[in-house]
Amino acid sequence: MINASTKLNTRSQYLLWFCRIFVGILFVFSGLVKANDPLGFAYKLQEYFEVFHTTFLNDYAVTISITICALEIILGIALLIGYRALQVSWGLLLLILFFTFLTFWSAAFDVVKSCGCFGDAIPLTPWQSFLKDLVLLTLIAFIFTKRNYIQPLFPSTGIMSTLMIVAVIFSFGIGIYTYNYLPFVDFLPYQVGSNLPDNMRIPPGAPKDEYVITYTMKHKKSGETQKMTDKEYLKTEIWKDANWEIAGEPQNQLLKKGYEPKIRDLIIADSQGTDYTSEIIENPYYNLIVVAYNLDKADQNGMGAINALAVNAAENYNVRTVLLTSNTSESADTYRKKHKLMMEIFNADAVPLKSMVRSNPGLLLLKNGVVINKWHFHSLPTYDELESEYLRQPKQ
Numbered sequence: 001m002i003n004a005s006t007k008l009n010t011r012s013q014y015l016l017w018f019c020r021i022f023v024g025i026l027f028v029f030s031g032l033v034k035a036n037d038p039l040g041f042a043y044k045l046q047e048y049f050e051v052f053h054t055t056f057l058n059d060y061a062v063t064i065s066i067t068i069c070a071l072e073i074i075l076g077i078a079l080l081i082g083y084r085a086l087q088v089s090w091g092l093l094l095l096i097l098f099f100t101f102l103t104f105w106s107a108a109f110d111v112v113k114s115c116g117c118f119g120d121a122i123p124l125t126p127w128q129s130f131l132k133d134l135v136l137l138t139l140i141a142f143i144f145t146k147r148n149y150i151q152p153l154f155p156s157t158g159i160m161s162t163l164m165i166v167a168v169i170f171s172f173g174i175g176i177y178t179y180n181y182l183p184f185v186d187f188l189p190y191q192v193g194s195n196l197p198d199n200m201r202i203p204p205g206a207p208k209d210e211y212v213i214t215y216t217m218k219h220k221k222s223g224e225t226q227k228m229t230d231k232e233y234l235k236t237e238i239w240k241d242a243n244w245e246i247a248g249e250p251q252n253q254l255l256k257k258g259y260e261p262k263i264r265d266l267i268i269a270d271s272q273g274t275d276y277t278s279e280i281i282e283n284p285y286y287n288l289i290v291v292a293y294n295l296d297k298a299d300q301n302g303m304g305a306i307n308a309l310a311v312n313a314a315e316n317y318n319v320r321t322v323l324l325t326s327n328t329s330e331s332a333d334t335y336r337k338k339h340k341l342m343m344e345i346f347n348a349d350a351v352p353l354k355s356m357v358r359s360n361p362g363l364l365l366l367k368n369g370v371v372i373n374k375w376h377f378h379s380l381p382t383y384d385e386l387e388s389e390y391l392r393q394p395k396q
Contacts, residue, residue, distance in 0.1 A: 019139045027076030035069035035175040037183040039358040051111045070171035077167040085150035103130040120187040189262035190356045196281045197369040199262040206259035218247035266352040271329035288321040292361040293353035295335045302377025312383045317391045326350035
């Protein structure tokens with residue numbers, strides 16, 4: 001193996017180490033953030049599958065999500081410790097080329113609003129994601145050209161192999177665990193402790209969206225055209241001149257984005273379309289919210305366990321339980337009768353339902369608009385636990 005210290009000057013050695021540390025840490029961080037919520041990343045992948053007409057991959061989105069997250073972590077760790085530098089350099093180069101292509105496509109054609117590079121922890125616009133990938137591509141290209149000079153951090157092959165085995169088990173293990181339970185850290189606006197009504201409100205005096213309207217003015221005699229903003233239109237009083245007329249439709253362009261509430265798209269309605277959002281989420285008492293964005297794919301054992309909790313909570317404490325789904329009212333009612341569900345059913349869009357809890361079905365405990373707790377169907381509390389910790393009021 002080439003001795004890096006005799007082949008690279010000091011400046012190149014420092015630059016190579018900087019690139020290794022920066023790229024390695026960023027890949028590990030990016031992989032960990034996405035592995036914290038592999039189902040959320042899978043939803044993002046499905047958006048790309050839709051764009052590239054590869055929706056046949058939707059059923060494999062979770063597997064691909066966990067694999068990509070693990071691959072990022074593994075490659076990042078391998079780069080940091082100098083394990084199999086030739087193969088790792090190729091892997092990094094191919095992966096960053098793939099990511100750069102995706103982010104460029106998203107930005108140039110405005111097809112996916114957020115790439116999901118850092119999950120929901122650090123939302124990036126498509127152009128921000130593309131620029132980030134260009135920087136990484138530059139650093140990885142340098143690493144690739146100097147790959148023969150990367151030395152193992154430890155001289156023992158056994159230690160290096162052991163570290164990588166641990167890295168592989170950890171990388172896949174964290175994604176599998178969080179998929180089957182819930183994210184370690186919930187970055188979405190429905191996390192435990194959130195006040196949902198507050199997250200849906202726009203505070204008084206909050207800045208609003210600012211737009212500029214552009215008119216195309218055409219001279220009736222000469223055919224000359226000119227563009228002007230709504231302010232210029234009023235200032236010049238061109239509208240008083242009978243020789244000028246507006247050609248085509250005015251263009252409305254967003255100049256500055258105003259305040260956006262954390263929750264913008266949650267509308268809960270009954271089969272008749274009546275809005276029950278406020279009534280349900282602002283209930284001053286304990287109430288159970290069952291979330292199943294797709295009843296056709298909901299885990300039946302999980303739904304049965306939730307139904308049992310709902311029955312006991314209603315009989316003993318008059319706790320209201322509602323099921324939120326994006327299924328049609330007819331199919332949801334058929335499902336309720338088939339599985340003998342003791343809960344009211346309401347409709348909501350699949351997008352906010354997927355954000356409420358990364359589980360199908362999942363369970364939220366609300367009181368006065370606050371998310372007291374939430375559970376994956378794999379980690380549901382027993383009724384005794386639910387009663388003793390939440391429902392049973394302490395004696396006065």
